[in-house]
Amino acid sequence: MASAEPLHDSISSADVSHIRSSRIPPAIYLLGAAVFAVTTSEFMVAGIMPSLSSALGVSVGEIGYLISYFALGMTIGGPLATALLLALRVRNKAAFLWLLGLFVLGSIVTAIAPNYGVMALGRIIQGISSGGCFGIALTICASLVSSNRRGRAVSVVLAGLMLSPVVGVPATAMIEQSFGWRASFWSVVVLAALAMTVVAIGVPSAKHDGSADLRSSLAALRNGRLWTAYLTSSLIIGATFAAFSYFSPIFTQIAGLPEGVIPILLAIYGLANVLGNLVIGRFADRFTIPILIGGLTILAFALATFALFATIPAIAIAAFITIGLFGVTMNPAMAARVMRAAHPDPMVNAVHSSVITTGLAVGTWAGGLGIDAGYGLTAPLWVGFALALAGLLSLAPRRARRLS
Structure with a gap:
């Protein structure tokens, strides 16, 4: 990961000119792919509830709570994780990669979970990292296009969210039916790790402009x-x-x-x-x-x-x-x-x-x-x-x- 530098940053003027010359920068599609990975994990439990209930020895209702744990981590932990990265003055891209790394860790915890408690912990970790990822992905997205094209660029990033119930969740359910529930969770680990790789290679690094820190972010x-x-x-x-x-x-x-x-x-x-x-x-x-x-x-x-x-x-x-x-x-x-x-x-x-x-x-x-x-x-x-x-x-x- 990159060393700690200001989280809120701007692309250099030369990079901006180059990036904005295309209709939608390829980097934005890569951000959408990362969002697809984390969102698939959020909803995948709904497609494999009976198997998880049987494997972990709890009711289907308790398995449903795993979705709530993810949401709880996202709601409370996402802003807190972002605040920590702001306090450490970490660049946007580096922060995004750190959060994706945390998401991979949480996904590994769910894949190896020996019981319901460990599974719940993994889901909370996933939610925390997911909440931070969304915020920083949209910030990077906004920095890659002019202000009058942000809505369209955001729609590309959010397409990853829209596609996850249509493609990601059915795919994880099919994997579960063929290879078991752990294989389904491991597929998310692989997907998230792949997203980290493409973001690290394909999303341009930003240049520090020294204009933002935790205090100014809270003031906003x-x-x-x-x-x-x-x-x-x-x-x-x-x-x-x-x-x-x-x-x-x-x-x-x-x-x-x-x-x-x-x-x-x-x-x-x-x-x-x-x-x-x-x-x-x-x-x-x-x-x-x-x-x-x-x-x-x-x-x-x-x-x-x-x-x-x-x-x-x-x-x-x-x-x-x-x-x-x-x-x-x-x-x-x-x-x-x-x-x-x-x-x-x-x-x-x-x-x-x-x-x-x-x-x-x-x-x-x-x-x-x-x-x-x-x-x-x-x-x-x-x-x-x-x-x-x-x-x-x-x-x-x-x-x-x-x-x-």
Whole structure:
């Protein structure tokens, strides 16, 4: 790893001129590949729950907590890890490699875990490193393109996140079925190590400009516009996952679809995520606020339609796909708004990732609370609808200023 130098840095002017001459720098695709590796690990547990439950001698519910441990590490540990690297004044690229190295270590722990406790520890380590990786990846991404192309560049990085449920999670499930659950976890170790290698070789090193440290990064968080942007992002993700987390029982128990259709719907939803992310990414820089307003309006409409017509499979499926097209796919616009509200600092981006993860957890929890309270399986959809409306309200002050 490189020696300790300032984490927040800028590419030299000669490098910037060269990098920005291309439409999307190849280095940004490499960052997307790294995000794909860490995100695949986050969601892979969902595809191998029965095997893990049997191997570790715990219930399926306890295996589900492994996803929560990852999210907990990401939410709390990600910003703390970023703060430590800022305090040590480590360059962006070196910091990213250190965090990927920590992720590889956590992945090895999960692969060799002899019991549930060790597995949980490995998942927490993975989450901590993942949260930091997201923040620094977006910071490096922003430094490689001009400010008016950040949304599009971010969409390429986030394509790694969108592809992981479509490609990564099914692949790890197939490996588990053929070679066992440990092989599935070892495949993530190999994938993460490969990501480290390509980032080390293909992402340009940045030149220290001496302008940032932990104090200035924390100062950047004392920004009302930034926290308003964070709130909108959290509500968008909360609204989406309030519905997505419970789509399977809604389709099988209310719409009456067979369980065999669920993987097909999941694949279609994933493809909708990828398509929506790439399309929105092309326009996120020029139409940031209109995209957020329009997207939230469509999302709210789709959630209400899903809830009202959940018993009609064709309408329910159409609404579900619409949620896939206009939910998490607003990520490029969300990131572009945050980067306009504050300098694209590693801490700013790490906290954004943390806030998004919090929104995911709150949306899922509130949806389950509605079901447990006796409001039925469509309760999460109405929770999502309410969160989408709250997201629109969070944009109202901005809209009153004529979308400036």
